[in-house]
Amino acid sequence: MAGGVTGGGSATWSDRFEQGLHPAIERFNASIGFDITLLQEDLDGSIAHARMLAQCGVISEAEADQLCGGLEQIRAEAAEGRFQPGLEDEDVHFAVERRLIALLGPVGKKLHTGRSRNDQVGTDLRLWLRRRIDELIPQVKTFQQALLRQALSHRQTLIPGYTHLQRAQPVCLAHHLLAYVEMLERDRQRLEDVRKRVNVSPLGAAALAGTPVPIDRRSTAAALGFESLYANSLDAVSDRDFAVEFSAAISLVMVHLSRLGEEVIFWASEECGFVRLSDRCATGSSLMPQKKNPDVPELVRGKCGRVFGHLQGLLTMIKGLPLAYNKDFQEDKEALFDVVSTGSQCLEAMTILMDEGLSFREDRLEAAVAADFSNATDVADYLVARQVPFREAYQIVGSVVKQCLSEGLLLRDLSLDRWQSFHPAIESDLYDALAPRQVVAARTSEGGTGFDRVQEQLSAWSERLDLANG
């Protein structure tokens, strides 16, 4: 069957092919159902390529003008919903080329000179991902700002701090929230870093070996905003490391969102009761009228599975591939598209949750930190300040806690006489040291939860994240 893209008929391939594809194989092979997502980038890449061909004298300026005009027309058709490729187009690259040939006739057939779909798809994917990274980085920042706003309004609020999910020591709530701001800062830096390796042009590597056509790779790279070029054509068409790195970076974003999500779920439970969920971000039960469910953090926690799964999928897809291009690579797209949309949706939902989906119940938090043994370390520290060796102080406080537990008392309930029976160095100022607010305030070491230290951090973050009122 003669014709195809280059022949202008209905079939895609060269004269070497005599029969059309089996319909099931046509469906199996096609990526147009999802790689249409790359349309804008495919058009951008083709325009840069056509201009470069003219600069290099491979085609005339008039031909380049025609090609670019046709490509812009396809963009306009798509914007109006009139560009609707089908399975027979196989993928977005063929779909565009076919339409171009239909629009321009023979000139359209010159676009693919000195280029292959292998370097083309790599170019499209990088351009697309670079744009998405440029949207995700500010989204991470917006979420950090939402966390920071909550932190700023809870500079003086206390919350139990846990280890092993056992009450450990009270902390300042702002300090707890700022821990997430730190994690997200690393996420932002990772995305900036991945972007550098996304922003390298494979265009001009052609199928795998370069091309005898006198092209100028630096010209297309510059026109498309790439920072540099792949130095090796085989590497250029077969590198998908950036897809793995990006998915790993978003996996860590998901880890952080999910950890916070888990805390919100715990805080909202009746057992804990530290936050109240607003109607804007919670749902009810179809059966139990009293319920209000934390769907947002639960969904975020649940969606980690798909992002981590895509990361694993990409690694597995790449690991056994010989150089250079293999059709396996077609599998990178749906994974990457889903990592981007899931990461972005989760960031958006968690930002809304932080901004208007929950409020901290200061009464409950206050009561929680007052009614436990999370000030036990502070008695030991009190004794240490009076020259008792730490390990000895630790043992003494252990006996005190044991005694209190057996009598149903808290540390502050013990009389001074009884305290002194445990150690003579104890005096009445111990009671001040036991108060939760004092316990927190005393942790003045750098990076600690002491109010002054936290205020330093709040000011620094307000500046870094462009928020007033730090």
Ligand code: ARG
């Ligand atoms: N649809 C293909 C992909 O997504 C485009 C590249 C095809 N190249 C090829 N030699 N079959 O990877």
